[in-house]
Amino acid sequence: MPRFLSRSGPDGPEREPARGRAGLAESGWSSGDPATAPQPSVGEPATGSLPRVGRPPVPPGRARPAPPGHAARRPAGAPDDEPSQDTLADGLLTSHGGLRGGARAAEGAAYGPADGAEPGDDDAAHDDDAPYDDAEHDAPLTAVPGAPGTEVSGEPPRDTPKGPGRAGRDMGSAIGVALALGAVVITTLLVWRPAFLLVITLAVLVSVVELSRALQAGGHRPPLPPVVVGSVAMMALAWTRGPSGLVVGFLLTVFAVVLWRLGDGPVGYLRDASAAVLVALYVPLLAGFAVLLLVPDDGVARVLAFIVTVVCSDTGGFAAGVLFGKTPLAKSISPKKSWEGLAGSVAACVLVGVLLFTLTFHGPWWGGVLFGVAIALTATLGDLGESLIKRDLGIKDMGTMLPGHGGLMDRMDSLLPSAAVAWLVLSLVVPT
Structure with a gap:
């Protein structure tokens, strides 16, 4: 355990509460044995007593038992109620979220999963489309005992507010939006079929923009203008010319994408052009078959x-x-x-x-x-x-x-x- 010499300075009543709350002792090891007390290294001025970092109070049920066969190390002569060096190190590790995660991973590798746990059980608690977020499992950052100007209250961290459901969805809003979309589709189909064609076209344009922005977040840069214009052309050609018009519109869109992307140079050309072709195939080409269903x-x-x-x-x-x-x-x-x-x-x-x-x-x-x-x-x-x-x-x-x-x-x-x-x-x- 590293040794630090306390700062020299005036000792007064105003320093006593802070030292008590931070777990700093005024003397060496509490055993009272001078032989077991840490000594300063050669060349270090002995300006005061050695501080000892204590562990903040642990809430009931949060203490982690020592693994079987793992004997805790404590200084010679220290009473049983004093924390061991392993306990002090564990307290410092658990006081920071990242170190806590590393300690947890090391513990799992050494001693295996807990009783009744299976590898990969964490996935069951997440939504099927949600990426794993380790912040849900790690405790929030707390003050390190003994840091200047910090205090340790000993209170357990507050629970993080949870979302509206396990999947993180507002089911009331989801049902309301689904009913509204269904009403728009049925109304336009029954009142005037070209109105449904307009609904499909608007839905395709919005979906093209959303997918293109998502690909841009992943490092791709699909050219958006040729895909948007090509989407409108595919919907119109599918309505007026049938399957052959839809295919021709898709081929023209791909050709426009290839030419448009030339203006940005060769760097990333294949990546960006391929992403744009994927957007054109995935959204407007497949949506064009819904227009073909509407034609008869x-x-x-x-x-x-x-x-x-x-x-x-x-x-x-x-x-x-x-x-x-x-x-x-x-x-x-x-x-x-x-x-x-x-x-x-x-x-x-x-x-x-x-x-x-x-x-x-x-x-x-x-x-x-x-x-x-x-x-x-x-x-x-x-x-x-x-x-x-x-x-x-x-x-x-x-x-x-x-x-x-x-x-x-x-x-x-x-x-x-x-x-x-x-x-x-x-x-x-x-x-x-």
Whole structure:
């Protein structure tokens, strides 16, 4: 244990309370044995008594017992109620959050996990899209005993305020926003179909901006103007020219991105151009298939069937996961998704798909089974794909536009790939 000589200065009543609160002793080791008291090194002036750093009072239930077989070291002649050198060092470590985390990691490596704990249990307490935050586990910074001008109160640290829920979501706001979005979609579909086309275009533009900003936070610089203009062109060409117009619009957007990025030089050219192509493919190209669903005379029914089935996939997967979920589906990407939840999504989508195909489209029942299975799988893959992107970028949500949901892109993740699959299955099984 390092030795420090106390500062020379006037001793008075005004210094006594501070020394008592900081755990400073006025004399050497309390054993009273001069032979065991620390001596100053050669050349150091003996200007006063050696201070001793004590440990602040530990709240009940917070003391960490010594590991089995680990004998505490204490100075010779020290009484039993005096803290040992290991205890003093542990007190200094636990007084700072970072050192505390390192001590905890070293302890876990030496003695293994606690009884009943499994490796990776910390992931269960976090949201599936939330990056691990060690600040939730480390105590806040406290005063180091003996530091000039600091006092140790001995009171336990106050608990950090928790979020509105385990997932950090305001469920009331989330439900309200979901109902409002559903009302906008249904109203525009039933009143005037071109109004729904306008809603899709606005949603695509907002999602393109959110995804581009998220990629910029990760070090990419996708050129935004050509992607925005190309998105509008893809929506218009899909409405007027069908599938071929959508493909042509996407190719023109990629060509515009490649040319636009030349103006910023060769540094990072491939990285930025690839990111912009990803945005154009992920958002406007896939959303264009929802426009293709709207084009036929029964386009309103096709769009509603697609949206309702995706909603049933999310609802069935959530219910089955909460009730029966035990086997992780993709723990490294989304820890709370389970195979049981996927089975619930498939069951709900198949049930709704059969009803829609037989009652609305007057098609074969097996077409509803195929439609339901395809939508459940693509909706789940779309959700996992966006979660993978967000974990790679180290972000929680794509944006903050929708209270309780995050960004609009966070609500489009399962809809975008499902739109392409829905258009393909409906075109093959119940063509117009």
